[in-house]
Amino acid sequence: MVITLVGEKLAKPGMEFIYYGPAEPCKTCRLARVCVGNLEPGRRYKVVKVRNIEHSCPLHEGKVRVVEVVEPSIEILLDPRTAIVGSKMTLKFVDCEDPEKESLAKPEGLFEGDTVKILEILDDVECGGKHYKLVKVIREKE
Numbered sequence: 001m002v003i004t005l006v007g008e009k010l011a012k013p014g015m016e017f018i019y020y021g022p023a024e025p026c027k028t029c030r031l032a033r034v035c036v037g038n039l040e041p042g043r044r045y046k047v048v049k050v051r052n053i054e055h056s057c058p059l060h061e062g063k064v065r066v067v068e069v070v071e072p073s074i075e076i077l078l079d080p081r082t083a084i085v086g087s088k089m090t091l092k093f094v095d096c097e098d099p100e101k102e103s104l105a106k107p108e109g110l111f112e113g114d115t116v117k118i119l120e121i122l123d124d125v126e127c128g129g130k131h132y133k134l135v136k137v138i139r140e141k142e
Helices: 024-028
Strands: 002-007 016-019 043-057 062-070 074-078 088-090 115-127 130-139
Antiparallel strands (some): 002 062, 074 130
């Protein structure tokens, strides 16, 4: 679990966001270390708890709230031979040229080379004549 700050509108349990990096005003903010310093660019986060502490912020309509976040499970297409519930693997993206399935082949929040644990197999998906498993994974931190 990570402590960070998010805008009041995002500060609701269950809300997910992707952190893309600090904005220009963040670089000189006194709260930057706890706000953006705990997050990794390109990762997806899910708010699990909102604390009763708020701070002023020039970016988020004036206020940010202290929240606890985790990296949520993410759906991704995998080679069916590697899709085994409970197994851990080094992530290798599959080739899927279908624009409608691109977000499942290379979902935001995961990077090729991440270690992930397969939590659940959801469905069989065809893409470009190949068959894949749609699975739910969570990133394993080193």
